[in-house]
Amino acid sequence: MTQPQCPQTDLTCPDPNNYAAIAKQLHETALEVENRLFCLEQLLRGAVNMPAFIETSTSAAGTAVSFDTPTPLNGTGAAATTFQNSTFGINSLLPEGVYHVGQYFNATPTGAATINSYRSAYIEMREVISGVNTDTQHWDQESWETATGNGGDTIVTAVVRSNGRQRPIFSWQHGNVASTMQINIGAVRWIIRISDSSTLRVV
Amino acid sequence: MPASTPIYGFPYPCPGEVVTAGSFSALANAIDTKLQDVVVDETLALNRYNVRLIGVSDVANTGVAHTTAGANSSYVLPVAGVWLVTAYLVEHTFSGAVDATSERIRVQQNAVTRFGSMERPAQGTNTFMYMTTSGVIVGAAGDTITTEVFFSGPPATLTYTMILEAKLMIRIA
Numbered sequence: 123m124t125q126p127q128c129p130q131t132d133l134t135c136p137d138p139n140n141y142a143a144i145a146k147q148l149h150e151t152a153l154e155v156e157n158r159l160f161c162l163e164q165l166l167r168g169a170v171n172m173p174a175f176i177e178t179s180t181s182a183a184g185t186a187v188s189f190d191t192p193t194p195l196n197g198t199g200a201a202a203t204t205f206q207n208s209t210f211g212i213n214s215l216l217p218e219g220v221y222h223v224g225q226y227f228n229a230t231p232t233g234a235a236t237i238n239s240y241r242s243a244y245i246e247m248r249e250v251i252s253g254v255n256t257d258t259q260h261w262d263q264e265s266w267e268t269a270t271g272n273g274g275d276t277i278v279t280a281v282v283r284s285n286g287r288q289r290p291i292f293s294w295q296h297g298n299v300a301s302t303m304q305i306n307i308g309a310v311r312w313i314i315r316i317s318d319s320s321t322l323r324v325v
Numbered sequence: 326m327p328a329s330t331p332i333y334g335f336p337y338p339c340p341g342e343v344v345t346a347g348s349f350s351a352l353a354n355a356i357d358t359k360l361q362d363v364v365v366d367e368t369l370a371l372n373r374y375n376v377r378l379i380g381v382s383d384v385a386n387t388g389v390a391h392t393t394a395g396a397n398s399s400y401v402l403p404v405a406g407v408w409l410v411t412a413y414l415v416e417h418t419f420s421g422a423v424d425a426t427s428e429r430i431r432v433q434q435n436a437v438t439r440f441g442s443m444e445r446p447a448q449g450t451n452t453f454m455y456m457t458t459s460g461v462i463v464g465a466a467g468d469t470i471t472t473e474v475f476f477s478g479p480p481a482t483l484t485y486t487m488i489l490e491a492k493l494m495i496r497i498a
Contacts, residue, residue: 145338152335155356170370171495205463226440226460266445275429275441312461
């Protein structure tokens with residue numbers, strides 16, 4: 123990624139003996155300095171504030187009894203953008219690089235709970251190759267529901283690498299045979315860029 | 326009446342105004358002040374907030390969500406930003422035999438749950454199990470980060486220590 127350059131030429135100077143232009147020159151100097159400082163400030167913030175996208179669900183998302191079947195969460199239910207300083211969103215191809223990704227949700231049975239049933243959160247990187255979804259870099263975290271009422275807090279985080287043609291798929295899976303499950307309001311999904319995928323060789 | 330630049334408000338004389346030494350000093354001082362802001366920015370950028378708080382022993386009762394209390398049990402965000410927060414439940418013991426118990430830890434922002442983890446500890450007497458949960462919080466300066474522990478026993482109580490870590494990932498100006 124090419125780093126933008128801030129102006130590096132000398133500030134303009136007033137014409138000799140043209141004292142009437144001093145006021146105008148101060149004006150121009152103020153604007154030129156401001157332009158350069160603003161550029162530096164943006165570069166500094168851009169270098170340390172890596173692009174990120176965070177969304178939080180604003181409505182409950184119900185699922186059919188689909189135990190033992192991974193169910194994607196991207197684009198399901200309503201969600202609001204909590205923070206974004208990136209060009210990518212939850213369903214975007216991620217520019218090549220290394221990312222910290224994660225999701226959290228609290229899921230409760232809509233009816234009876236299957237005692238000692240699991241809840242799993244998944245993250246995979248998906249690339250469409252010849253029209254086929256190809257998922258790699260699988261990450262998952264399981265939690266276990268022992269009784270009704272508590273709900274299942276499930277969270278998974280991972281450091282993934284994108285080749286520029288991939289996007290993260292946030293999925294979940296459950297083993298609650300006795301009833302459907304509901305993912306409650308407040309589910310969070312996030313993507314934070316960490317670095318470029320290649321590093322300069324240190325000599 | 327001097328005018329000022331649109332972003333940082335650097336002052337400059339308008340056409341027709343008398344240009345004095347004060348015009349130069351006012352502009353120079355304004356530029357110097359902004360340069361100091363950029364230096365502070367650079368320092369903060371190279372030394373991001375990164376805190377690790379080791380709490381004291383606390384007790385949660387079965388069936389009651391307990392907000393961790395005592396020294397180092399909370400963290401007040403010093404600046405607005407996106408924070409990576411991690412909570413570790415360590416050094417904990419149950420008061421008796423463990424049976425059909427689920428254990429949950431949550432991280433809260435101003436008493437509102439943001440994320441958490443749930444597990445089922447091994448059954449038996451005085452079992453030990455460490456738990457970790459880690460997620461992101463978008464916070465404002467002054468927001469309070471706390472942790473909550475919940476378990477469904479028996480037994481009656483859970484004695485534990487919580488470690489809370491917070492690292493600033495992205496500054497929000």
